[in-house]
Amino acid sequence: MTETSEAKAETNRQRIMLVLRNPRVRRLQLAFLGSTLGDWAFATAMVVWAYQDGGATAVGVYQAVRFIVLAVAGPIGSVLADRMSRRLFMITTDVLRAVLVGGAGLIVVADGPSWAVYVLAITAAIIGAPFRAAEAGLLTELVESPSQLTTANALSSNIESVMIFVGPALAGVIIGVSGVEEVFWLNAATFVWSTVMLLGVRAKPSDISAGPADPEDGEAKAGFWKQLSSGFGLIGRDRDLRSVAILAGSIGYAWGAMTVFMVLIAIDTLDSGPKGLGYLNSVLGVATVAGSLLILGRLSSSRLGQDLVLGVVVGWGLPLLALAAFPSAVTAVAAIVVIGLCEPLGSLGIDTIPQRLTPSAMVSRVFSAIDTCLVAPMAAGAFVTPALVDWLGLRGALAVTAAIPLVVGVTRQSRMRALDERLTAPAEMALLRDVPAFAELPAPALELLAHAADRVREAAGTTVLAEGDASDRFYLIVTGEVEVTQQGRLLRTEGPSEFFGEIGLLRDVPRTATVKTTVDSEFLVIEREDLLAAVSQTADSISAFDDVIARRLRA
DSSP states (O other), X not given: OOHHHHHHHXXXXXXXXHHHXXXXXHHHHHHHHHHHHHHHHHHHHHHHHHHHHHHHHHHHHHHHHHHHHHHHHHHHHHHXXXXXXXXXXXXXXXXXXXXXXXXXXXXXXXXXXXXXXXXXXXXXXXXXXXXXXXHHHXXXXXXXSHHHHHHHHHHHHHXXXXXXXXXXXXXXXXXXXXXXXXXXXXXXXXXXXXXXXXXXXXXXXXXXXXXXXXXXXXXXXXXXXXXXXXXXXXXXXXXXXXXXXXXXXXXXXXXXXXXXXXXXXIIIISOOHHHHHHHHHHHHHHHHHHHHHHHHTTGGGOXXXXXXXXXXXXXXXXXXXXXXXXXXXXXXXXXXXXXXXXXXXXXXXXXXXXXXXXXXXXXXXXXXXXXXXXXXXXHHHHHHHHHHHHHXXXXXXXXXXXXXXXXXXXXXXXXXXHHHHHHSOOXXXXXXXXXXXXHTSOHHHHHHHHHHOEEEXXXXXXEEEOTTSOOOEEEEEEESOEEEEEXXXXXXXXXXXXXXXXXXXXXXXXXXXXXXXXXXXXXXXXXXHXXXXXXXXXXXXXXXXXXXXXXXXXX
C-alpha cells in the first residue's frame, strides 16, 4: 500500500469512527439494523406461509399487493414524518408493527382465518413504508457535517446489504427447525429492539414536541395533498434532484427487468433451472456486500454525483450490454458480479444527495418521492420485459434494457459533475458555525445556508445599513470593524464573527440602527428568505437570536 493509500485508509477509518462515536447516530443505525433484519426475515416467512396457504397464486397476489401499497403508502406516510418528530414517528411505527406482526403470529398458531394474516401483514407494510424516509430525515438532524452524513449512509448501506441475506437465511433456519410463527415472533422482537434503540436517541425538547418547521409555511397550511405533492414539486424545480430521480428511475427499470432476465438466464444460458437462479442470487448478494465494503474504503474520495452515474453506466448499462452481445455462463456471472459491486455506488448517491439538497423540513417527503421514482420503474421493468423478450428475444430485450441506463447516464454526466461542485462544502460553513444561533442547525441546513451566502467587501466609511430602511439582509463580519449607532448615539462596535441586521429580519420591522464600516471590511451576506428558512428549523436557533435581540434592544 502506498503512502497516499495508507493516508486515505486512515482518513476513512477516522470518518467511520467519528460517526460511530456519535451515540445518537449509533443508536439510529442499531435501530435500522434490527428493523431491517426482522423485515427481511418476515418477508421470507410470509412467502413460505402464503405458499403453504394457497400455492404460487397466493404468493403472487400477496407480493403484488405488498409492492403496490409500499409505493403508495411511502409518500403519504412521509408527509406525517415531516410534520411531527421523526423520532416519535419511527417509534410509533415500530410499536404498531410489533403488535400487528405479533397478532399475525397468534392467528397462525391458533390456525385462524388466513385472510386475517394477510390483512395484518399488509397493514404492517403500509405502516412501515415511510420508516426509511423518516430515518433519512432524522439522520440529517443528528450528524455534524456533510461528510458524516455520507459516511452514515454508507454504513446503513452495509447494514442493509448484509441483512438482505442474513434475514432470509435466519428465517430459513428457524422455519426448518420450528415453523413460520417463530419468525413472526422474531420480527416483533426486532421492532421492540428498534424501539428501545430509538428511545435512547436523545432528541432536543423541540424535536420531541414537534417536527421541524416547514420553510414553505404557506404550502404547509394549504392541505395534506399539497404537502404530499411538495416532495415531487421540489424535485421538479431543482434540476439536480430531477437528474437524481431520472438516474434512480433508470436503475429501477433495469432492476425490474433483471428479475425476469435472471430467471431466463438460469434456464436458457446456465441450463440449470431454479438451482441456477439461486446460484445467481447468491453471487449477486455476495458481490453487493463486497461493493458496500469497498464504498467504506473510498469515502474520502467519494463524488456522489459522478459515482451515481458510474453506478448507472458501469453497474447496469455495460453488464446488460455485454450479456446481449456475448451470452454465456461466464458472461452472466461476470455481469452479475459487476452489478452487485457497483450497486452501492448508486444507492449511496440516491440516499445522500436528496438529504444534502433538501430543506430539513422536507427531507422525508423528497426521499420518499425519489424512492417512488425508483420503485415505479422497477415494477414497469418487470411488467414490460416478458413482452419485450417475446418480441425481440432475450438478446434483443437485454440490448434495449441496457440502452436505458447507458443513455440516461451519459446524458446526465455533465449535470452530475456540476452537482459535485455544488456539494463541495463551502468555506463559509465554518464561519457560520461560529455563530451560536447557527451552531445547532442540522449539517445539511447549515450547508445550504453557506451556499446561499454572498461575500461582500465594503470600504472604510461605508454606510452598510441605515436606520429606518427596509430590512432585507443579514450580515456576518468576516474581517474588519463596524460602528452601530442609533439616532447618532454610538451603541457598540463589532468585529470578526459578530453579526448585525437580524432584528429587522426576525421582527419584520425597519432597520433599528445605522451600521458604518470604520475600516475596509468583508461580510457574509444572507438574504431574508434564506435566513428565515434556516433558523426556523430548530427552536434553539430562534431562541439564540431572541436572546441577542432582547439584549440589544435593552442597550
